[in-house]
Amino acid sequence: MKAFATLLDTLVYTTSRNRKLALIAEYLRNAPDPDRGWALGALTGELDFPAVKSSTIRNLMKGRVDPVLWTLSRDFVGDTAETASLLWPSTDLENNDFLTLTQTVETLSSLTRVNAHKEMPKLLDRLDANGRFALIKLATGGMRIGVSARLAKTAFAKAFDVSLDDVEEYWHAIDPPYAELFQWAAEGGDPPDIEGRPRFRPFMLAHPLEDTRVDLSDYAAEWKWDGIRVQLCRVTDANGEAETRLYSRSGDDISATFPELLDVLPMDAVLDGELLVRGSTQGGEAGSDKQGGAASFNALQQRLGRKTVSKKMLAEAPAFVRLYDALLIESEDLREHGWEKRRGHLENLVERLPDSHFDLSAVVEARDFDHLAEIRETARDEAIEGLMLKRRDAPYIAGRKVGLWYKWKRDPLLIDCVLMYAQRGSGKRSSFYSDYTFGCWAGDPDQGAELLPVGKAYSGFTDAELKKLDRLVRQTTLNRFGPVREVERTLVFEVAFDSVHTSKRHKSGLAMRFPRIHRIRWDKPVHEADRIDALKALVPD
């Protein structure tokens, strides 16, 4: 645990990507098995200890530290794990008292909700402040130390001089602590045998188009649908047993959330598409007769993140996949082929799939780029996110390779709102007021109308602007509610957002999708900010 805790601590303070890679690689080369496998699992976010939640730690601390002092400390530090690691009393430890990473992981795996609050203190007592920080991060998940899963895998490939593509290929078929992976990469053993196991293949991703113009004889255009990108994978093992799994964009297995999609694929295949739920907006008018309608993202959102799903929900919001691409069909790997050839295979395949659960994302036909721009501008369907441009001869390559796929998003909607509340951020922004709640006027502000909150944003400004905003919040505070401050109404934000929907969660009755600060209008008087009605007018019918 000492080496792992030191690694985490050093990573926190390291900004250079190369330096991070070198640090992780050095750890992976030197740490013993299976410690290093567990560490890799932790860095890639693959470990899950459901018995320990952030609330477990909070409750543990509130039993030991005065709750007011705990809350003041937590608000200042901006991170529960770090606050707890600093407040937990250190004991004098002999070297062999110090937990190993493997002991820690084994103990954490054996915990239940019932005994977690009794067992966690014993673990905390056998670590120093850095060790406690590592333990709590490990137990509660979400390291947030500036290391992505991709970076950790890159470091693994670098440590043992193996190909990153191979690592990605094996990755999702092997579980932590990845004994087969280390056996192969570190010890020169045989490559892992992954035949017959369902596994995620990393997605091909797109760059924003920005100012690039493309020739439509080289690129095909498709709508960018507003659901979640998924990969549906069916494999038949040596005994003839077929298994289907559904993966999210990050490779998480979300099969349990969408059980209706697990027995509808009649052949082995790996398909790339957009998961949507039935409705009447998306695609009702945008494409071929092969497409049925889908509901807005709002409807899909009700179904995300559930471990079990009710019959009612299955009946009210049935899911289907709008297909973009085919990676494998009946054990033929199509990834080497160009998009046009894969598209041909996909179009043939769709004929054999039940339309209840599949349709095809239509190709958008246009005479030339300007015509396409016109089509993009006039697309009336509020739930289409924009266009995708795919190079006709490009193979299916994991990751984001320049020039192959572009996303050409619709311009965001904009509205002027007034800053109402600010909350302290966490991590790199700890102790800065960096999360802003803003509102629009419920009527004419000159006639005494009030502001109603319409959304919250914590991105879209520079570090220098953050400092200025933080100072403004501190200087214009009216009220404090824990980590939240209510401020005088003095500042207008031009807020950009993708769409707005009705919602019962907010007093304004509206919820914005992906709001971010577009511009800070230091110059604009607050009574000139927009009214709720202006925002309401943007809700799709």
Add this chain to the structure above:
Amino acid sequence: MSAPFSWIRPEPWGVHIVPADVWIDPGRAVDKALVTHGHADHARGGHGETVATPETLAIMELRYRTGAEDDAGDIPHKAIPVAYGETIRLGGGVDATYIPAGHVLGSAQILLEHAGERVVITGDYKRRADPTCAPFEVTPCDIFITEATFGLPVFTHPPIEEEMGKLLAALSTNPEACVLVGAYALGKAQRVIAELRLAGHHDPIYLHGAMEKMCRLYEEHGVDLGDLRLVSDHTKDDMRGAIIIAPPSALNDRWSRRLPDPITAMASGWMRVRGRARQRGVELPLVISDHADWNELTQTIEEVNPAETWITHGREEALLRWCELGQRKARALALVGREDEDE
């Protein structure tokens, strides 16, 4: 007979001693000021009379030319030195005694006595040993007016030897690079240098130009800082494997480009919190503070054991809560213009 302690009044810009019309660490120019130490948020220039220790007056003179004969402006400046342990009459029946605070060179607590009532104002203070200044002395009193810069229980400063160990280890594992330490120009920089010397590091230490005069001032007051050189007089190669000390504002400045592959360190109590170090791009956080940490703040209140504790600046809410839990009478004074040093 007036109400108890009505002769001392906390105002937003400082503590006012009413019968003598004297202010302590006032945030704006007044006729007569008692100054606890030389940091800018306590020692403003432009007072008619400034009472402070000779060291603090020297620091103020260096910074503002207070008391210098050629000082511009209409107000007659008068510097009145008071040695540690010396008591002066302020008028109106109030006496003031200067007592070491252990914060930086010349820093003092001020004991005020009036009609048998005793009030101690700590200014900024710490309880750890510091080779560059006289140690804090516990002084019994009725009202104890304390700072609370690090007034949260997460702030416990580790022994300085540990932090010196981290700094020297980074230096020895990176012989081709240098370690650039951000440190406040008054106090922190000199303490870090003096502690490095105590830890056996006798190599030349290179200074940012803004550090030079204050280091010389410390040396004139008998603090030996060893071989100090200026970055501007040397080449990149001269500074490989060396420690460089610069004000925090220079850490991410263009200035640091002249240094050989600097590892960015920062000596500050705020480095206890990872987010704070990350905000500044610090790679090697050194938890070194000239302020009392949480344990020192609470231990000092217990030792002084006043009838009432007033808390001036910092994270006063937590310290107030601690007093409340221990059934100690306490109140927070909202003084304006007090800044968190090193920020």
